[in-house]
Amino acid sequence: MSAKPRIRLPGSVTIGDVIEIKTLIAHPMESGVRRNTDGTLVSRLLLHTFEAKFEGREVFRAALHTGTAANPFISFCMKVPGPGEFEFTWVEDGGARTIERVALKVS
Amino acid sequence: MTDRRTLIMGLSAMAAWTGCAGPATAQRGPRDIQAVVRTLVGDATPVAGGISLDLPEIAENGNTIPYTVRVESPMSDADYVKAVHLLAPANPHPQIVSFFFTPQSGKASVSSRMRLAQSQEVVAFAEMSNGAVYTAKQSVKVTVGGCGG
């Protein structure tokens, strides 16, 4: 059983606010240059892309490289256009996708 | 405190000498990095400034180094930050991350965690919607730690 990504949105939000969205996902972010204790090279396995869409529109995207730490934490901002649904996608080398959808309530 | 930074930079140079700065991570020359930079931001001449790169000057471990990068901008449809690229020239692969913003981002501000193989100067580039490119750098000393080694 692997850990589910964590998403944090602020509690109370009004239209026009610039809010902080925090995301955290379990992933080794293997750089392809690390060696095991027995000396063998661990092959590269990265989450290479993180994308945040709101109501189907891209708000923010990140291209992650080997210089990004394991278990990536990414916190970014969005100006709230109204209530709606976030879709967060992480794409791993080889194409596997992790998708999380979260509703944003607006008062 | 002016000599503090000098001290730290001197120590960065020393890390290579002690041979404990991490396995076979040869220092990349500026030319290598310029090729990478060109693929990211094209031929624009980067101007120093405009970017706030909040990074500790010494890291207890290179595997996870917290940072916040921010670029000043109204983030309107006419004037916004398109992208921010972070580079670690002395890492085995120099790219750390690229962030792509939209006017909907509201603020071009991101917090995350980087990985540095050894002490070095981290470089940031910001691409603006009007074609301007800004740059900033910050040196980070990565220390040897723990009982092992």
Next chain:
Amino acid sequence: MSKKRRMRFVLLTYSAFAGASYAQQMEATDEGRIETAMHAAFPEARPDWLSRLKGDQTMRACSKYRDAPPAEVARTIAARESATIQYPPDGRLIGDWKKGEQLAQSGYGLRFTDYPPTRENGGNCYACHQLTKEEVSHGTVGPSLVQYGKIRRFSEAEAKVAYDKTYNSHATSPCSLMPRFGTNGVLTIEQIRDIVGLLMSPESPVNRP
């Protein structure tokens, strides 16, 4: 107050906070009971590692007195440990400081992940000591050794003191916290000589102005 005395004072002071010694209240902590527990706790121990679960006579005394042995015990330890020190056949005590520096940086060796060995054992001196001003990542469990040789005017007698201390620190400081690098076979005579070189060579980074 000497370091040892201060340590004893600290222990006494804090034992007041922590309540009376639990071990003293119990009979369950005799050596036989401990060895049984240790053997059960390390079921994967190879036969030639079983001796690692049990201290020798000196370590048993140091454990008993929590590294602050009474004078008589200390004298016995010093005499016993002094007798174990072996010197290079050619009598040269100052080796290559560059190799010494590498040994001081390396903590490799004798851990269960270090078999079969892929490189020589290290001394891991920086884990506990400051040696050069350049290496900021140094411990403070032991005293700073910056300018060690220079302060001692690079004298031959002091090179022997440094050699003895590295080979077996208990010869001069009974129940010292420092490993008995030579006596316990962690480092070779050659390696200890290189560490003495690091401490005592005028051109070593330890002694640079």
Next chain:
Amino acid sequence: MKNVRQKACAAAFVFASAFGGTGQAQQGGGDPIERELDTYRSMMKSDPWSNPGMLDVDRGEALWKTPAGPSNVSLDQCDLGLGPGKVDGAFATLPRYFVDADRVMDVEARILWCMEKLQGFDRVKLLTRPHPSAGMPVKVLGAIATYVAYRSNGRSFSATFSHPKEREALALGETLFFRRTGPMDFACSTCHADSGKRIRLQPLPFFSKPDEARKNLGEWPAYRVSTAHVMTMQHRIYDCFWQMRLPEVELGSDVSIALISYLVKQAEGGQINIPGMKR
């Protein structure tokens, strides 16, 4: 130490120099290296939400609640000392003596016991490579322990050590703490019997001093940056023995439980705040 740490999306915008450094005057005295390390450590801890150990708290919760093993049952009948399935506050009362097992157990030994007795897992398999290698996540047992410990956050270490076997564990733990063995002549006390010392740049807690013991124990299990996973207390002790050049200590052995008992006793009254964040 830099103290510009605004909220990422707040309206206030502090503009730094072109070269990133805020160039502020240093506060107070002390070693500049230590001060900058404090900046690093405080940045790491400033947003507890960013601690990847929280992912294993979530994972541990799911593992606790999901049927597993040959018996295909969840751990909701596992008694951590406060009654079957009672997780809140249980970690704060451990280690303790359990009648059913007739021995003193810490949180990991108890979860191991439940996984064996309730879920039907093979104990030998659970004890084979029980700790993660660098870069790999904490194993199932450790994730569950992290979840259980998390559910005592805000409470204080309050194990009573009143049962004779609990007192025996304490006595053994104390003796072992000062017992020097192995080719390096190390005891726990070699590194942990004085204040203000460090190995390389890492501060060493002095466990005889209650405030240091409390602060330290309250942070385990902790996410370790150097290995990118959560490390539990049993794993911490396993790693100390590795460094002491001893063989591999068995998870949940009387020796490791005795040492944990001794440490928890030293930390009595200290607040639990896990997962910690360590180098």
